[in-house]
Amino acid sequence: MTRPGFVLEVDDRTPPLVVHEGxxxxxEDFPLGTRxxxxxxxxxxxADVEGAVREALLHPVDSDPLPERLFAGMxxxxxxxxxxxxxxxxxxxxxxxxxxxxxxTMAAEAGVDDVEIIAANALHRRMTPAELExxxxxxxxxxxxxxxxLYNFDAEDRDALSHLGTTELGxxxxxxxxxxxxxxxxxxxxxxxxxxGGHKSVGIGLASYRSLRHHHNAHTMVHSRSFMDHERSAxxxxxxxxxxxxxxxxxxxxxxxxxxxxxxxxxxxxLMKREWEWSVRDQASMLxxxxxxxxxxxxxxxxxxxxxxxxxxxxGIAAGEVEAVHEQTLARVHRQQLVEVQGVSDVLVMGVPYLxxxxxxxxxxxxxxxxxxxxxxxxxxRGHPVVRRGGAVILYHPLDEGFHQLHHPSYVDFYEEVxxxxxxxxxxxxxxxxxxxxxxxxxxxxxxxxxxxxxHPFYMWYWAAHAMDHVGDVIWVGGDRRAAARLGFRAxxxxxxxxEMASGTVGTxxxxxxxxxxxxxxxxVRV
Numbered sequence: 001m002t003r004p005g006f007v008l009e010v011d012d013r014t015p016p017l018v019v020h021e022g023x024x025x026x027x028e029d030f031p032l033g034t035r036x037x038x039x040x041x042x043x044x045x046x047a048d049v050e051g052a053v054r055e056a057l058l059h060p061v062d063s064d065p066l067p068e069r070l071f072a073g074m075x076x077x078x079x080x081x082x083x084x085x086x087x088x089x090x091x092x093x094x095x096x097x098x099x100x101x102x103x104x105t106m107a108a109e110a111g112v113d114d115v116e117i118i119a120a121n122a123l124h125r126r127m128t129p130a131e132l133e134x135x136x137x138x139x140x141x142x143x144x145x146x147x148x149x150l151y152n153f154d155a156e157d158r159d160a161l162s163h164l165g166t167t168e169l170g171x172x173x174x175x176x177x178x179x180x181x182x183x184x185x186x187x188x189x190x191x192x193x194x195x196x197g198g199h200k201s202v203g204i205g206l207a208s209y210r211s212l213r214h215h216h217n218a219h220t221m222v223h224s225r226s227f228m229d230h231e232r233s234a235x236x237x238x239x240x241x242x243x244x245x246x247x248x249x250x251x252x253x254x255x256x257x258x259x260x261x262x263x264x265x266x267x268x269x270x271l272m273k274r275e276w277e278w279s280v281r282d283q284a285s286m287l288x289x290x291x292x293x294x295x296x297x298x299x300x301x302x303x304x305x306x307x308x309x310x311x312x313x314x315x316g317i318a319a320g321e322v323e324a325v326h327e328q329t330l331a332r333v334h335r336q337q338l339v340e341v342q343g344v345s346d347v348l349v350m351g352v353p354y355l356x357x358x359x360x361x362x363x364x365x366x367x368x369x370x371x372x373x374x375x376x377x378x379x380x381x382r383g384h385p386v387v388r389r390g391g392a393v394i395l396y397h398p399l400d401e402g403f404h405q406l407h408h409p410s411y412v413d414f415y416e417e418v419x420x421x422x423x424x425x426x427x428x429x430x431x432x433x434x435x436x437x438x439x440x441x442x443x444x445x446x447x448x449x450x451x452x453x454x455x456h457p458f459y460m461w462y463w464a465a466h467a468m469d470h471v472g473d474v475i476w477v478g479g480d481r482r483a484a485a486r487l488g489f490r491a492x493x494x495x496x497x498x499x500e501m502a503s504g505t506v507g508t509x510x511x512x513x514x515x516x517x518x519x520x521x522x523x524x525v526r527v
Contacts, residue, residue: 002040002041002042002043002044003040003041004040004041004339005037005038005039005040005337005338005339005521006038006339007035007036007037007038007339007340007341007342008035008036008038009033009034009035009036010030010031010032010033010034010035010036011032012032013276014030014276015027015275015276016028016029016275017030017036017275017514017516018271018275018351018516019349019351019396019514020351020352020353020354020396020518021351021352021353021396021397021398021477021478022352022353022354022364022369022397022398022400022401023293023298023301023302023305023354023401024290024293024301024354025271025290025351025353026396028495030349030495030512030514031499031512033511033512034349034512034513034514035341035345035511035512035513035514036513036514036516037339037341037386037513037514037515037516037521037523038274038339038516038521039261039337039339039516039517039518039519039520039521040261040336040337040338040339040521041261042260042261042262042272042313042336042519043260043261043313043315043335043336044260044313045260045262045312045313045314045315046313046314046315046316046317049095049098049314050098050102052314052316052317053098053099053102053317054102056255056317056318056319057099057102057103057106057255057319060253060318060319060320060321060325061318061319061320061321061324061325061328062320062321062324063253063319063320063321066103066106066186066253066319067106067109067110069184069251069253070106070107070110070112070184071110071111071112071183072110072111072112072113073111073114074112074114074183074184075114075181075182075183075184076107076112076114076115076116076182076183076184076186077115077116077117077118077176077178077179077182077184077185077186078100078103078104078115078116078117078118078185078186078187078188079117079118079119079120079153079176079179079185079186079187079188079201079202079205079206080096080100080117080118080119080120080135080136080187080188080189081096081120081188081189081190081196081201081205082119082120082121082124082127082135082152082205083127083131083135083360083361084121084124084357084358084360085190085192085196085357086190086192086259086310086312087192087355087356087357087360087518088263088264088308088309088310088355089134089308089309089310089360090190090259090309090310090312091265091309091310091311091312092134092137092309093137094134094135094136094137095190095257095259095312095314095317096135096136096188096190096257097135097136097137097140099188099255099257099317100117100136100137100140100188101137101139101140103186103188103255104140115144115149116144116149116150116151116178117136117140117144117149117150117151118150118151118152118153118176118178118179118206119132119135119150119151119152119153120153120187120201120202120205120206121152121153121205122153122155122204122205122206122207122212123155123209123212123446123452123453123455123456123459124358124452124453124456125407125446125450125451125452126152126446126449126450127152127450128450129141129145131361132145132150132152133145136150153176153205153206154447155207155208155209155446155453156208156209156443156446156447156453157447159177160176160177160178161174161175161176161177161208162174162175162176162177162180162181163210164180164245164246164249164250165245165249166245167238167241167242167244167245168241169238169241171211171214171215171238171241171242172210172211172214173203173207173211173242173245173246174207174208174210174211175202175203175206175207175208175211175246175250176206179202179206179250180249180250182250182251183251184251184252184253185202185250185251185252185253186252186253186255187201187202187205187252187253187254187255188255188257189201189254189255189256189257190257190259191256191257191258191259191329191332191333192259192520193228193333193337193376193380193520193522194228194229194230194330194333194334194337194382194522195227195228195230195233195236195379197254197256197325197326197329198230198236198239198240198243198322198323198326198329199236199239199240199242199243199244199246199247199322199323199326200236200239200243201254201322202243202246202250202252202322203239203242203243203246204239207242209437209453209455211242213433213437214238214242215234215235215238215239215242216235216459216462217429217433217462218425218426218428218429218462218465219426220234220235220238220462221234221235221425221462221463221465221466222425222465222466222469223466224236224379224466225385225466226378226379226380226381226382226385226466227375227376227379227463228379228380228381228382228522229381229382229383230330243322247322252322253319253320254319254320254321254322254325254326255317255318255319255325256317256318256319256325256326256328256329257314257316257317258314258315258316258317258329258332258333258336259312259313259314259315259336260312260313260314260315260336261336261337261519261520262310262311262312262313263310263312263518263519263520264308264310265308265309265310265311267285267288267289268285268289268308269282269285270282270283270285270286271518272519292304298401302354302363302401305354305355306354306355306360306361315332315335315336316328316329316332333522334522336520337520337521337522338382338521338522338524339521339522339523339524340524340526341381341386341513341523341524341525341526342526343525343526343527344384344385344386344387344388344391344513344525344527345386345387345388345391345510345511345512345513346387346388346391346392346506346507346510346511346512347387347391347392347393347394347499347502347506347510347511347512347513348378348385348386348387348391348392348393348394348471348512348513348515349393349394349395349396349495349512349513349514349515350373350377350378350393350394350395350396350514350515350517351395351396351397352364352369352372352373352377352395352396352397353372353518356368356369356371356372356376357376358371358452358456358460359404359407362404362407362408363401363402363403363404363407363408364397364401365401365402365403365404365408365411365415366399366415366480366483366484366486366487367411367414367415367419367457367460367461367487368408368411368460369395369397369399370460370461370464370487371460371461371463371464373393373395373397373464374393374395374463374464374467374468374474375460375463375464375467376463377515377517378393378464378466378467379466379467380515380517380520380521380522380523381522381523381524381525382522382523382524382525383524383525383526383527384525384526384527385467385470385525386513386515386523386525387470387471387513389470389471390471390472390505391471391472391473391505391506391510392471392472392473392474392475392502392505392506392510393467393471393473393474393475394474394475394476394477394492394495394498394499394502395474395475395476395477395479396476396477396478397476397478397479398478398479398480399476399479399480399483399484399487399491400480400483403415406449406450406451407450407451407452408451408452408456408457409442409445409451410436410439410442410451410452410453410454410455410456410457411452411456411457413436414432414436414457414458414461415457415486418432419486419487419488420486423487423488425461425462425464425465425468426465428458428461429458429462432458433455433458436454436455436457436458437453437454437455437458438454439454442454472505472506473490473501473502473504473505473506474488474489474490475489475490475491475492475498475501475502476489476490476491476492477491477492477493477494477495477497477498478491478493479491479492499512
């Protein structure tokens, strides 16, 4: 039986703890009394994955079995989450491949021959053929991609979009025309964290900027408390309103999968263990990895990490009606990730690893590091932030990986021009968002190359809006000082220096909590 997550209080017997910092990690000595929130151990994976997929498709929730919804002459569309999930990339075969293959088998048996498969990348970059093939598998790729029936969604192709109406609050609902006009849309999801899935799948993954702008904005993000608790997230409330308009128009068969915490393969397994339980082999692996990273040039370190393929196990799968399916999904995510935490701290410490949803096979630039730390990790809570209002956040990341010219062209201008004038999310959105969103060159790169949409860096900055509104100080340990200043934050060389810098905000003897992830955890904070 796997052990649940727990909260450790650092004492004089606690060894140095792993803290991720970009393309590496350090062993940090935390002050006595620091709370350390550890994720639960990995749940066992489903032994018969193919059988679990088949069972979900044949016995869905609040829906007829998938074979009964398939018929000759119909138009079937299959959409799937893009490479932003899971993190790290899953070892072959990807769970989406296994689901899609069984859906296609059932469709063939029903005589369905009008099938298209769409990567639901919204305003994310187009995936390369190799990236598509990794997710869907060689057989599906070979059968559909050369004929143009497996492709990336293009949110800027006006002829390929369909406006389905507006919500009761006037939010536009505009999605892929192919999906909207299908006799059945099968959406294949990977729920890595509680934020994923539900009406967020179709309503965001296959949506245009006209639709996304209603919830991907500073005001909505500030009022999302947190992204991992959809009932208290203004973003999710908007997505749910949009999703219910889609539900009334488009027949959707949702397939949601959940994964365990088997994030790191050999020789990195020690990163998933509690430090005082490291075996001699774990300690040797840790020393070897640290020595290798210290000697390797940055390009090699980048390749070492980004070539990792996680040996995730499937913890469950459900299919059928979107909201009923998602209820089961959330229960499974919580079983794997939820950790009960009593009270809040003056200081929250988090390490930002090498990978986030938007730098897969790419680089973690300072804007993305901010999004990862103050957006995703800060919001890894339910109930209340781990840090008190007006407290301090201390993050570990060098902030020096540069901007990927192919993937993140609009980020460069956002960083050099927009952030040079203001870091206020609301002001940024009001003054600059439309200009970047409608820029013809950024549109061209998004549509024809592998660039994120021109508006994407704005969205990443908005992700951090709730944290920036909540805390009084943000300090980056090991961060480039110029980059930190451009972001509106400060940098320190060590944790001790960061705590001294934050003393004006939190005093000289603050309470401290360290969020020890990855693997993923969700702090269930009781105040």
